[in-house]
Amino acid sequence: MQSVDWVKFEFTFFLQFLFMRFSTVISAPLCAILLLTSVTLAFETDQYNLPPVPLTDVGDEVSDYVIVVLRETVADLNVEIDKSRNCIELRKNGCGDVAKEKTKLAKLKNADTLAKRFFDRISGGNLMTTKFGKWMNSHEFASLPARYKAPYKESIYLLNPFNYATLSPTVRLYGHEFGIDKLEHLFQQGYQYFKIYNEAINKGSTAEKANQKAIEWGQKTERTYYGLLTSGVYSNADLFANYVGLKFYMGMTNPLVIGEINRPALVHLANGRWQITEENLRENLLKPFIADQMNEALNPSSYRATLIRSVRRSVVKYACPEWRNVLPSIKPFDLEQRAVSLENWNGEDYGYTRRDRTVDVRATCFDLTHKTS
Helix, strand or coil: CCHHHHHHHHHHHHHHHHHHHCCCCCHHHHHHHHHHCCCCCCEECCCCCCCCCCCCCCCHHHHHHHHHHHHHHHHHHHHHHHHHHHHHHHHHCCCHHHHHHHHHHHCCCHHHHHHHHHHHHCECCCCEEEHHHHHHHHHHCCCCCCCCCCHHHCCCCCCCCCHHCCCECCEEEEEEEEEEHHHHHHHHHHHHHHHHHHHHCCCCHHHHHHHHHHHHHHHHHHHHEEECCCCEEEEEHHHHHHHHHHHHCCCCCCCCCCCCEECCCCCCEECCCCEEEEHHHHHCCCCHHHCCCHCCCCCCCEEEEHHHHHHHHHHHHHHHHHHHHHCCCHHHHHHHHHHHHCCCCCCCCCCCCCCCEEEEEHHHCCCCCCCCC
């Protein structure tokens, strides 16, 4: 049976091929159908074009939604734990074999089960998008504007309508702006990293090697079905989101050290049942993982040869004036240092890859290439 990843790749690649190959001969309605069919895929995003009005910060509101999902996950698991314990201790009618019940109970109290159940609730859905992505794109946030998508004519994907149709809007969380797709990567591909990491550990790998194996899987997906082979974009910001997603799932049941922050486990076992660590829950949930590395203008992607010129042309014409207005007195050395700092995360390697065909705001908009002061 094919994996979801490859089914998604084959389906979307086929749609893009049809659109690009036959757009000059098929009817306009059919083109529209192809685009509408794939509009929820949200492959790429655009932070070069800045919102005309500052976006409201929805960090707490998003965290509150994720907390609800976490509470539901824990509550459902605890119901199953109680039922299994009663079967073992009271031997009620309808209960299975004691040995099987004990095995089931142990699994319900396993950290991997908690992570999988949470993943199913937050990310599961269909091949088009995640449950979380649907919520982010449709939720009526308390304050507006909460999302921004550049007009088509100003988009960096003017010559690639498929990418624009699947463009993920920019949002602002905890002082950082990035595409909604980065949060989907955190929950979805982050969980894949988590599984790869655990599988390697179970086979005797060191934590460092298990980490690297997960990162290499992410880099492979950017070269293939999540990146260059489909949308023509290799995204370092995606790789960052994947990596902090791994950390998120690891931190569900384990304390983490993130820079100078000691983040407690989100959930722990108490008297044989899962219990959420309530103290500073909203503060500890997502905020430690949100950073400028998710912003594709500050942490630039690499583009396919057929895309790079149109992307650069759009940035120069529409985005650069906005950036110069926002950063009128930028010092070259400061911008250079900031760019370098985004190549890792608190000293950790998240898979950042230096590649050709990038559009660096520093060089493109401020002509700061090779300057250090």
